[in-house]
Amino acid sequence: MSIGKVLLVISIMALCTYLPRMLPLALFRRKIKNQYISSLLCYLPYGILAAMVFPDIFSSTASIISGIAGTATALLLAYRKRGLLPVAVSACVTVFVAERLLELIGIL
Amino acid sequence: MSGSEKLCYNEPTIFTGGNYPMLTFRKGFKDGVPIALGYLSVAFAFGMLAVEKGLPLWSPVLLSISNFTGTGQFAGIDLISSNAGLWEVIFTILVINIRYMLMSLSLSQKLVRDMPVWQRMVIAFGNTDEIFGVCLQQKEPLTMRYMMGIILCAYSGWNAGTVAGVLAGSALPAMVRTALGIALYAMFIAIIIPPAKESKPIMKVIVLSVLLSCVFSYVPGISGLGNGWTIIICGVISAGLGAYFFPLTMKDEQGAVR
Numbered sequence: 219m220s221i222g223k224v225l226l227v228i229s230i231m232a233l234c235t236y237l238p239r240m241l242p243l244a245l246f247r248r249k250i251k252n253q254y255i256s257s258l259l260c261y262l263p264y265g266i267l268a269a270m271v272f273p274d275i276f277s278s279t280a281s282i283i284s285g286i287a288g289t290a291t292a293l294l295l296a297y298r299k300r301g302l303l304p305v306a307v308s309a310c311v312t313v314f315v316a317e318r319l320l321e322l323i324g325i326l
Numbered sequence: 327m328s329g330s331e332k333l334c335y336n337e338p339t340i341f342t343g344g345n346y347p348m349l350t351f352r353k354g355f356k357d358g359v360p361i362a363l364g365y366l367s368v369a370f371a372f373g374m375l376a377v378e379k380g381l382p383l384w385s386p387v388l389l390s391i392s393n394f395t396g397t398g399q400f401a402g403i404d405l406i407s408s409n410a411g412l413w414e415v416i417f418t419i420l421v422i423n424i425r426y427m428l429m430s431l432s433l434s435q436k437l438v439r440d441m442p443v444w445q446r447m448v449i450a451f452g453n454t455d456e457i458f459g460v461c462l463q464q465k466e467p468l469t470m471r472y473m474m475g476i477i478l479c480a481y482s483g484w485n486a487g488t489v490a491g492v493l494a495g496s497a498l499p500a501m502v503r504t505a506l507g508i509a510l511y512a513m514f515i516a517i518i519i520p521p522a523k524e525s526k527p528i529m530k531v532i533v534l535s536v537l538l539s540c541v542f543s544y545v546p547g548i549s550g551l552g553n554g555w556t557i558i559i560c561g562v563i564s565a566g567l568g569a570y571f572f573p574l575t576m577k578d579e580q581g582a583v584r
Contacts, residue, residue, distance in 0.1 A: 219409050224385050227415050231402050232392040234419040235426075240450035242430035244443050250435060257569035259432045261531045262561055263462050264522070265568070266425055267514045268532040269539040269560035270455065275511040280504040292512035296519035302460070303360040309512035314505035 281326050284316035346438065346466045354475020361456045361476070362483025364513055367506040369484045372399055373491020379407040383492055390488040394481060395454060396510070398422050425557050429458045438467040445470045452477030456510065459517040527572035535564035 219227070250256050276285040291312040295305045320326035369390060376386035381403055389399050398419050405415050430453055437446065449470070457476055461468055522529040538560040542548055 219406055221382070224382065224406055225388075227402070227406055227410075227412070228385065228388055228392060230412060230415055231389070231398060231419050234416055235393045235395050235398050235423050236451060238420070238423045238426040239430050239453045240447055242427050243434050243437075243446045243450045243453070246431055246434040247439075247443075247446075249439065253573050253575075254569050256435070257572070257574045258565050259435055260574060261528065261565035261568040262428055263432055263458065264518050264528050264531050265535040265564035266428060266557055266561035267455070267459060267518050268535040268564070269557045271511050271514045271518075272536040273540050273543050275508060275515075278507040278511055280501075284504075285508065288508040288512065289515075292508075292515040293519065296516045297523060299520045299523075300516065301360070302513045302516045303363065305516035306360065306364055306509045306512040309508050309515075310505045313508050314501065317501060317504065 279313045280317055281320055283320060283325070284313045287316040288313040346469050348466055349464065349469045349472035351471040351475040354472035354477075355479045356475075357460050358457070358476040358479025358483075360513065361460060361480040364456065364509045365480055365483040366487040366490070367509055368396055369487025370491035370494070371503060371506070372396075372403075373488040374494065375400070375491075376403045377492055379403055381406055386492055387485070387488055390485050394451065394484060395423065421555060424555075425561070426453060428558065428561060429453060429455070433458060433461060433468075436461060436464070436468050437473075438469055441470060449473045449477070452481060454480065456480065456513060459514060462517065463521075527568055530572075531564045531568040534567065535560045538563060 250259065275289050276282050279285045279288060288309040292305050292309040295308055300308075317326055372390070373386050376389075377383065385406065386399075386403065389402055393399050393402070401418055401422055402415075404410075405418060410418075430450060433449075433453055434446070437449070452473070457480055460476065461473075464472075518528075518532055522532050539556060542556040542560065
């Protein structure tokens with residue numbers, strides 16, 4: 219790809235990322251009164267984030283086994299209401315340890 | 327319905343004129359630190375991958391500065407390295423990003439009511455999945471200065487990570503890289519689980535969405551739908567049913583403030 223086309227693609231991408239983020243924020247300025255819609259908007263983030271995490275989290279590491287171990291750690295600590303950083307770091311450490319163990323027994 | 331009221335607030339009456347003393351720039355910046363740390367590693371991987379794919383060194387950096395999004399940028403370096411057509415670029419990136427419309431709509435309900443359009447347009451640039459997730463945890467209406475704090479912090483992490491990734495090439499050992507792959511997912515879990523513990527309806531929405539999402543990924547035939555669409559469909563169906571079966575009453579929303 220030529221430099222010109224790379225620049226064009228990056229600009230198009232920026233626009234296609236910014237517009238979906240910007241339009242609803244700029245256009246919806248009033249508080250939504252409709253009970254169904256406001257309930258929907260309250261639940262929607264949870265539905266979306268949950269679908270983003272599962273099942274992709276299992277394949278986010280080198281092996282599905284370490285992925286499951288990391289997920290279990292994150293779920294447990296999140297259930298105990300630990301903060302974002304402790305949960306994320308513990309999940310990473312669990313994955314790292316699990317993958318070394320898997321290497322040791324020759325699975326990975 | 328205990329619990330869900332904490333998540334959907336009505337504007338408190340004690341503060342007027344958009345003056346919410348809790349949500350300062352400083353607080354926003356502080357809340358942005360875990361996001362920035364997560365971003366460092368993801369953007370690092372992004373920068374490395376872009377170099378590996380043979381892209382010019384400046385292009386991943388420019389992508390991070392101008393796009394500020396994860397999935398879209400990873401797809402972008404594939405598109406660039408495979409010399410994709412412009413329509414393919416537009417379609418792919420729009421499908422990946424269409425979930426942001428729902429997040430922005432949701433966020434629009436949480437901002438202080440009198441926020442001018444230009445401020446909303448600035449905030450929109452920084453409405454990433456993670457920033458949105460953390461904003462979700464705030465009980466007060468979101469102020470411009472809070473949003474600036476969290477966005478600037480996370481944005482710095484994203485760009486610093488990208489530059490470091492480009493410079494380092496593949497200096498970071500693979501075993502560390504794969505362990506970092508789970509960081510952002512774990513953060514999302516930390517965002518959604520505590521509220522779900524308090525509120526049964528939210529728990530049900532989450533479980534339903536996870537089940538649907540697994541069906542979409544594993545059942546042959548519909549698994550080729552693509553991640554962008556899957557996320558929207560799962561989110562809308564699960565939240566739609568949640569809103570139908572567990573509508574929030576005005577009392578729920580008013581109890582939300584404290």
